[in-house]
Amino acid sequence: MTTKTGDQALIKRMNTAIVLEAILLGEPLSRARISDTTGLNKATVSSLVQDLIDNRLVREIGTGVSSGGRKPVLLEFIAEAGYAVGIDLGVNYLRGVLTDLRGRVVAQREIPLTDPDPEEVFKVLRPFIRQLMDEAPASPFGVVGIGVGVPGLVDRNGSVLFAPNMGWRDVPLREALDRAFHVPVLIDNEANVGALGEQKYGIGRGISNMVYVSVGIGIGTGLILHRELYKGESGFSGELGHLSVNAHGKPCRCGNRGCWELYASEQALLERAAESGYPRDLNALLAAAQDGDAQVQALLADIGEYLGVGIANIVNVFNPNAVIIGNRLSRAQAWLEPAMRRTVEERALGFHLRNAHLLFAELGDRSAVMGAVELAIAAFFDRLKSA
Amino acid sequence: MTTKTGDQALIKRMNTAIVLEAILLGEPLSRARISDTTGLNKATVSSLVQDLIDNRLVREIGTGVSSGGRKPVLLEFIAEAGYAVGIDLGVNYLRGVLTDLRGRVVAQREIPLTDPDPEEVFKVLRPFIRQLMDEAPASPFGVVGIGVGVPGLVDRNGSVLFAPNMGWRDVPLREALDRAFHVPVLIDNEANVGALGEQKYGIGRGISNMVYVSVGIGIGTGLILHRELYKGESGFSGELGHLSVNAHGKPCRCGNRGCWELYASEQALLERAAESGYPRDLNALLAAAQDGDAQVQALLADIGEYLGVGIANIVNVFNPNAVIIGNRLSRAQAWLEPAMRRTVEERALGFHLRNAHLLFAELGDRSAVMGAVELAIAAFFDRLKSA
DNA sequence: CAACTTTGTTTAGTCAATAGACAAACTAAG
DNA sequence: CTTAGTTTGTCTATTGACTAAACAAAGTTG
Numbered sequence: 001m002t003t004k005t006g007d008q009a010l011i012k013r014m015n016t017a018i019v020l021e022a023i024l025l026g027e028p029l030s031r032a033r034i035s036d037t038t039g040l041n042k043a044t045v046s047s048l049v050q051d052l053i054d055n056r057l058v059r060e061i062g063t064g065v066s067s068g069g070r071k072p073v074l075l076e077f078i079a080e081a082g083y084a085v086g087i088d089l090g091v092n093y094l095r096g097v098l099t100d101l102r103g104r105v106v107a108q109r110e111i112p113l114t115d116p117d118p119e120e121v122f123k124v125l126r127p128f129i130r131q132l133m134d135e136a137p138a139s140p141f142g143v144v145g146i147g148v149g150v151p152g153l154v155d156r157n158g159s160v161l162f163a164p165n166m167g168w169r170d171v172p173l174r175e176a177l178d179r180a181f182h183v184p185v186l187i188d189n190e191a192n193v194g195a196l197g198e199q200k201y202g203i204g205r206g207i208s209n210m211v212y213v214s215v216g217i218g219i220g221t222g223l224i225l226h227r228e229l230y231k232g233e234s235g236f237s238g239e240l241g242h243l244s245v246n247a248h249g250k251p252c253r254c255g256n257r258g259c260w261e262l263y264a265s266e267q268a269l270l271e272r273a274a275e276s277g278y279p280r281d282l283n284a285l286l287a288a289a290q291d292g293d294a295q296v297q298a299l300l301a302d303i304g305e306y307l308g309v310g311i312a313n314i315v316n317v318f319n320p321n322a323v324i325i326g327n328r329l330s331r332a333q334a335w336l337e338p339a340m341r342r343t344v345e346e347r348a349l350g351f352h353l354r355n356a357h358l359l360f361a362e363l364g365d366r367s368a369v370m371g372a373v374e375l376a377i378a379a380f381f382d383r384l385k386s387a
Numbered sequence: 388m389t390t391k392t393g394d395q396a397l398i399k400r401m402n403t404a405i406v407l408e409a410i411l412l413g414e415p416l417s418r419a420r421i422s423d424t425t426g427l428n429k430a431t432v433s434s435l436v437q438d439l440i441d442n443r444l445v446r447e448i449g450t451g452v453s454s455g456g457r458k459p460v461l462l463e464f465i466a467e468a469g470y471a472v473g474i475d476l477g478v479n480y481l482r483g484v485l486t487d488l489r490g491r492v493v494a495q496r497e498i499p500l501t502d503p504d505p506e507e508v509f510k511v512l513r514p515f516i517r518q519l520m521d522e523a524p525a526s527p528f529g530v531v532g533i534g535v536g537v538p539g540l541v542d543r544n545g546s547v548l549f550a551p552n553m554g555w556r557d558v559p560l561r562e563a564l565d566r567a568f569h570v571p572v573l574i575d576n577e578a579n580v581g582a583l584g585e586q587k588y589g590i591g592r593g594i595s596n597m598v599y600v601s602v603g604i605g606i607g608t609g610l611i612l613h614r615e616l617y618k619g620e621s622g623f624s625g626e627l628g629h630l631s632v633n634a635h636g637k638p639c640r641c642g643n644r645g646c647w648e649l650y651a652s653e654q655a656l657l658e659r660a661a662e663s664g665y666p667r668d669l670n671a672l673l674a675a676a677q678d679g680d681a682q683v684q685a686l687l688a689d690i691g692e693y694l695g696v697g698i699a700n701i702v703n704v705f706n707p708n709a710v711i712i713g714n715r716l717s718r719a720q721a722w723l724e725p726a727m728r729r730t731v732e733e734r735a736l737g738f739h740l741r742n743a744h745l746l747f748a749e750l751g752d753r754s755a756v757m758g759a760v761e762l763a764i765a766a767f768f769d770r771l772k773s774a
Numbered sequence: 775c776a777a778c779t780t781t782g783t784t785t786a787g788t789c790a791a792t793a794g795a796c797a798a799a800c801t802a803a804g
Numbered sequence: 805c806t807t808a809g810t811t812t813g814t815c816t817a818t819t820g821a822c823t824a825a826a827c828a829a830a831g832t833t834g
Contacts, residue, residue, distance in 0.1 A: 005401075005402060005405055005426050005427050006397070006398040006401035006402050006405075006821095006822090007398065007789095007821085007822060007823085008395075008398070008788085008789050008790050008791090008821075008822070009789085009790090010393070010398070011393035011394065011395070011397065011790065011791080012789090012790065014392075014393040015393050015790090015791085018392055018393075030812075031813065032811070032812055035813095038392055039392050040392050040791085040792095041792050041793075042792095042812080042813065042814085043791080043792070043793085043814070043815080043816095044790080044791055044792075045813090046813060047790085047814095066799080066800050066801070066810090066811070066812090067801090067810085067811075068800075068801050068802080068809080068811065069799075069800055069801075069809085069810040069812065070798065070799040070800055070810080070811050070812040070813075071799070071800065071811085071812080072811080072813090073812080073813080153738060161738065162738070209619060225612070225617065230612065231706075232596060232705055232706025232707060232739070239703045239739070240704060242736060243630075243700050243703060243704060244632060244696060244699065244700055244734065245631055245632065245633075245634045246632075246633060246634055247632045247645075247650070247693070247696045248633075254736055255733060255734060255735075255736070255737075256699060256703075256733075256734040256735070256736075258634075263634070309631060309634045312631065312643060313630050313631055316626045316627075316629050316630060316643075317626070317627055317630060317704065318619055319618075319619025319626075320619060346642060346643075347631065347642060347643040347644065348642075348643070349626055349629060349641055349643075350642075351540060351548065351549070352619070393790095393791090394790085394791060394792085394820095395790075395791070395819085395821050395822090396820090396821090398820095398821060398822080399820085399821065402821085402822085417781075417782090418781075418782065419780075419781055419782070422782095427822085427823095428822065428823050428824075429781080429783085429823095430783075430784080430785095430822080430823070430824085431821080431822055431823075432782090433782060434821085434822090453779085453780070453831050453832065454779080454780070454831095454832085455778080455779045455780065455831070455832050455833075456778085456779035456780020456830075456831050456832070457779080457780050457781040457782075457828095457829060457830040457831050458780085458830070458831065459780080459781065459782090460781080460782080
C-alpha cells in the first residue's frame with residue numbers, strides 16, 4: 001500500500017481535528033464562529049462539536065454577548081479531561097511535572113540522582129513517576145502518557161543507545177516504563193525535548209523553523225523544521241555539537257577533530273577557567289563575573305564568540321526563524337550575548353540573517369521537562385486524530 | 388482558516404492520486420491488482436480509472452496472462468500526455484531538455500553563453516526555450532511547464548536574489564518567462580535541482596533523506612528531507628558551502644571565515660595548482676593525474692580530504708541516507724574518493740555513518756537539467772492532485 | 775465438458791458534508 | 805410595546821464517494 005487511502009471516516013477525523021484546533025486556539029468561541037473561521041458548514045460544525053462534547057473533550061460554558069441577534073453558546077476545551085507526566089532525566093537529578101492537557105502544571109517534583117546505573121535509576125524513577133501520577137485528579141482520560149527527556153541518543157523504539165555522561169548503552173527505557181505503567185511512553189533526547197518545550201511553552205511559541213542549542217557540559221541541539229522535530233534516517237540527528245569548526249583542531253572523543261562543543265560548552269569554560277587557577281564551578285565563575293572580574297568576563301566573552309561561530313553555521317545551514325540558547329550556560333547570557341551576537345552578525349549570510357532571531361530560553365531549567373510533557377500531550381492528540 | 392477542510396472531493400482527489408501513483412510505479416497492471424495493492428474496492432478503482440482514461444492520463448493496452456480466470460486488462464500511464472522543459476542556466480552555457488511526463492528525453496540542446504547580463508541572457512533564453520517547445524509532439528496537455536536551475540539564491544517568487552558568478556541581483560526570472568510562455572515556470576537553485584535530478588533519475592532514486600553536494604567553482608548543496616526539497620524560513624537554505632570548517636581560517640567573500648568551499652572546491656584546486664605552476668584548468672589537471680603525475684594526484688587527494696571534513700559534518704547534522712557528490716569536480720572521483728571516504732569514516736559519528744552511503748552523481752553534467760525538468764513535471768502532478 | 779477462478783461491472787446501501795429552511799433568542803427603531 | 809431585522813444553532817432533503825455483494829464475462833484445469 002502506497003499511501004493511506006481516503007474514505008469518509010478520514011474526512012470526519014480531519015474535520016474533527018480542525019474544529020478541535022479552532023477551539024484550542026480561540027477559546028472560548030461559538031459554533032457560528034468556528035463555522036466562519038474554518039469554512040465548514042454550520043450544520044457540520046454542530047455535529048462535530050456534539051461528538052466532541054460526547055467524548056468529554058469540549059464543554060459549553062454559557063452564553064456570550066449578542067451582536068444584535070441570538071446570544072452565542074460559548075465552547076471551551078476541557079483541559080482537565082486528562083493529565084500527562086513529563087520527566088527530565090539528568091545526569092545527577094530527576095525533575096518531573098504533572099500537567100493538564102494544556103500544559104498547566106498541576107504538580108512538580110525534583111530529586112537528586114546519586115547512582116547513574118540503569119537499574120538504580122529505574123528503582124528511583126518508577127516511584128517518582130508513580131507519585132506524580134497519584135496527584136492527577138479524576139478525569140475521563142486519566143493520565144494519557146509519560147514523556148521523558150534523556151541526555152543521550154535515543155532510537156525509534158525508545159531505547160537509549162548511548163548516553164556517555166550516564167554511562168548508558170542500549171537501555172530499553174520505554175519498554176521498562178511501558179511495562180510498569182501501561183500508558184504510552186515517549187522518550188527523546190534532552191535537546192529535542194528542550195526545543196519542543198521552548199517552541200510550545202517558551203520564547204519560541206508558534207515559530208515553525210527553529211534550532212534549540214542546549215549548552216551544558218557538551219552541546220546538544222534540537223531541530224524544529226516545519227513545526228516538527230526533525231529526525232534523520234535513523235531517527236536521530238542534529239548532533240550539531242560535533243560539527244567541526246576547526247578541521248585540524250583538538251581531537252574529540254567522538255572521533256572528529258575541532259568539534260564545536262570543545263570550544264563553546266560549559267566543559268570548555270571550566271577547563272579554561274581551571275587553567276587560569278579558577279575553581280571548576282559554574283556558579284563560582286558567574287559570581288566572579290557578577291563581581292566585575294574582568295578575566296572571567298573576557299573568558300565568557302570568548303566562549304560567546306565561539307558560540308557565535310557555530311550559530312552562524314547553523315543559520316547558514318537551516319535558515320531558521322530563531323536560534324534559542326538554552327540549558328545551564330544560558331544563565332551566563334549577560335556576558336555571552338554581546339560577543340555571540342556580534343560574531344553571528346559578522347559571519348552569517350545577510351539573506352539568512354534577516355529573519356533569524358537570536359534568543360535565550362525563557363523556561364530556564366524547565367525547557368526540557370515541559371518539552372517532555374508536551375511529547376506525551378501531542379501523542380495523545382495524534383491518537384485522537386487517527387482513531 | 389487553520390487547515391484545509393475535508394469533503395468528498397478531497398477523498399476522490401486523494402484516491403485518484405493513489406491510483407495514478409500505483410500505475411506509475413507498477414505499470415503495466417490491471418484494475419484488480421490496483422485494488423489489491425491500494426486496498427481500495429474494485430468498484431472504486433474501476434470508477435477512478437475510468438476518470439483517468441477520460442482525462443487522457445491512462446490507457447488500456449490489451450490483456451495480460453490469466454492465472455486461472457478472466458484475463459486482466461492492462462493499464463499504463465500515457466507518458467506522452469504532455470511534455471516539460473528543463474533548463475540548466477550556467478554561468479557560460481545554456482543546457483535544455485524536452486521530456487515527456489516520465490522524464491524521457493525527447494529533445495535536447497546546448498549552447499554557450501557569452502554575456503551574463505540579464506537582458507542579454509533573456510534574448511538568448513527565450514528563443515532557446517521556444518525551439519525546445521516547438522519540438523513537442525501534439526498531446527492532450529501540451530507543454531505543462533518549464534523548470535529552470537540557476538547558480539544563485541532564488542526566492543519564493545522565482546526571482547534570482549543574488550547570483551555572484553553571473554553578476555545578477557534581483558532578477559525577476561520567473562515573471563519574465565511566465566509572460567513570454569504562459570505556462571507554469573519553476574525556478575530553483577542549481578544545487579537544489581541537481582539534488583532532485585539525482586533523486587528522481589540518478590543514483591539517488593527513491594532515497595528519502597539525502598544531501599547533494601554540487602562541487603563546482605564553489606560548493607552548493609541541495610537537501611532532500613522526507614522526499615522533499617528542504618527550504619528554510621525564507622525559501623532558501625542549505626548554504627553548506629559556507630559552513631565554516633576553520634573558525635580562524637581565511638576570510639571568505641561571504642563575510643565568514645574558513646568556509647568549506649575555500650578548501651574543497653574547483654576554485655581551491657585551481658588556486659593551489661597554480662601556486663605549484665600548473666595551468667588553471669581542470670581538464671589539464673585531470674589529464675595530468677591520469678598520466679600519473681604524483682603531485683597532482685596528491686593535491687586531488689588533499690581536496691578529497693577536505694571534502695570529507697565537510698561531508699562528515701553533513702552526516703552528523705542530517706543523518707542522511709546518502710550524500711551524493713555532483714557537478715564538475717565529481718569527474719575527479721578516482722582521485723578524490725579514497726581520501727574522502729577515509730576522512731568521513733574517521734570523523735563522522737558511528738551511529739550516523741551506519742546508514743549513510745557516499746555516492747557520486749550518475750547523471751554527470753545532466754543532474755541539474757533533469758532536476759529542472761522534474762520540477763516542472765512534479766508541479767504538473769501536484770496541480771492534478773489539488774484540482 | 776463441468777467445476778472452479780479471476781476480472782471487472784452493476785446494484786443497493788451507508789455515511790459525511792452541504793444548502794437551505796426554520797425556530798429560538800436577541801437588538802433596535804418607531 | 806410592537807415590529808422588523810439579525811444572529812445562532814438545528815433539522816431536512818440532497819449529493820456524492822465509497823463499499824459489499826451479486827453478477828456476467830472470460831478464462832483454466834482435470
